[in-house]
Amino acid sequence: MNILNTLTALELAEKIRLRELTALDVAKHTLEQIASDPCNCFMSPSPESALAAAAAVDTQLESGICPSLLAGVPIAIDDTILMRQERCTAGSRMLDTFVSPFSATVVDKILSAGLVPVGRTNTDELGVSGSGSTCYQGPTLNPRHPETLSGGAAAAIASRLVPLALCCDSIGTPRKFASLSGTVFLKPTYGSVSRFGIVAYVSSAEQIGPAAATLNDAAALFNIIAGHDSKDGTSLPDHTPLTLIPRQDLRGMRVGVLPYWDTLNGMSAGSRSSSTERFDTLNTTINRLCELGADICECDLPQLDLAHLVLRIIAAAEGCTNFSRFDGVKFGHRPQTITSLEDIYVGSRSEGFGLEVKKTILLGSYVLAQQNYEKYYLQALKIRRLIQDQLTHLLQSFDCLLLPASSHKPYHPDRPNANTRLSFEDMRYTAPATLAGFPAAAAPAPVHPQHGANTPGIQLIAGIHGEQKLYDVLSVLSANPAPHL
């Protein structure tokens, strides 16, 4: 394996900063790897803009200017995040030819920091579904288990094609696929990273976050993209950068364990092995947390089993509204034969959207209809309040909460309907933090890689602006892995 594939993003940046490597050579190497990517991680590589950005960073560094700790490092960008003059499809035929006229704020920030965007990663169509199987250019395979599916960014990092990526977490998909591919994803506090310039789906919940192979890389990227943005009306005014200094141990920290063991009851035989694996992972993590000095306590969240249902309703309602902008007039797919404005609307949307997006639109408009509004949408918003209140109450007693990021059941390329159902069930694990707007991180379980290469990942949730607590716990865990499950 080439040495470039074994370095972390921070190590790579240091070598570029010290001029042991040039950003241009690193970008060329990365683009060559992407061209032979067997997992379909990328929708579209960006060779011209990548090489230009890399050359510009080299020029800055040669003149003694270092834009950031990650200057010169290649980064992939989820295809739901806009970048000026780059094609952005959001995984949908609807946007097959769309070229963005402006950049998302996060893209401006990473360019200012000297990172080098090398391409756009595969995503489920418009972020809907979360099954990894609805992108119109085909699914991404999980490099850990190539017979199963993954998300583009998680697979690109797990394959060591790129050390960093930006992803939009709407319903928890990047956390789930990070967990399934042994990588790190941080969903920041809602409002701490600008959402300006994303293809919107669940506007009240989605956040752009950093994906990486290591926690320190993800944290360093978070420090670059976080902060107030006047272009985003939901952007929080205050931001404290993460301190990237790992603690020695976890003494004085309290971690609550959410009762996901209950979901092991009644498992079918076929799913028992993944459940047992997940059970062992949680047990190992809990033991490790105790050994490292943390106080552990089981805790309860009465509405836990409802979170995925609530998120399904809210996501559909907001998605239905957001997707109404796709009409085939101003941008997007337009059918070949049209005789009326109605033909454009119906033809554009019916040909441009895949089935899961159509279902989301139908469900959204159903739950928002006058006769159903109170029963479904308003009730979902009220239960969302209960979930946030209960999580807030718990996080007054605990620094963070431990839970899985997925059921760890595999998504198979040839089973789209089963994948969709599984994805809905997997939202159980990611929906609480999504609904509450709290930060959550998915990371590899604290097991020595030699013995736990295929171990399911873990997830931690903290309160608003609790990213530092997530970093503190995960950095100690990752530095002190258990020898085996």
Next chain:
Amino acid sequence: MNEQTLDSLASFNKLRFSPEERQDILDDFSQLFDALEVLENVDTTQTDPLIQTVPLSNIMREDAVVRMAPRQDILANASEHIQGCFVAPKVLD
């Protein structure tokens, strides 16, 4: 959700489906609405809906014109445009 409701929603949302898609949607929604019934059992009579997860309100900015993107770049994504405007079929005779 029955076929009549589905037709009504499809018309409202400017969507049409193949027969296979129709059946898939009806089957999927039948299961989903069964699952959603459980939400009715939660007592929310004293609970306000949560719309905004973080404590922000009345976010305003200067009422100033900000150049966002060149007009030609925006128009370039339209299937038809003429004299700086989007083109769509006539809606009035």
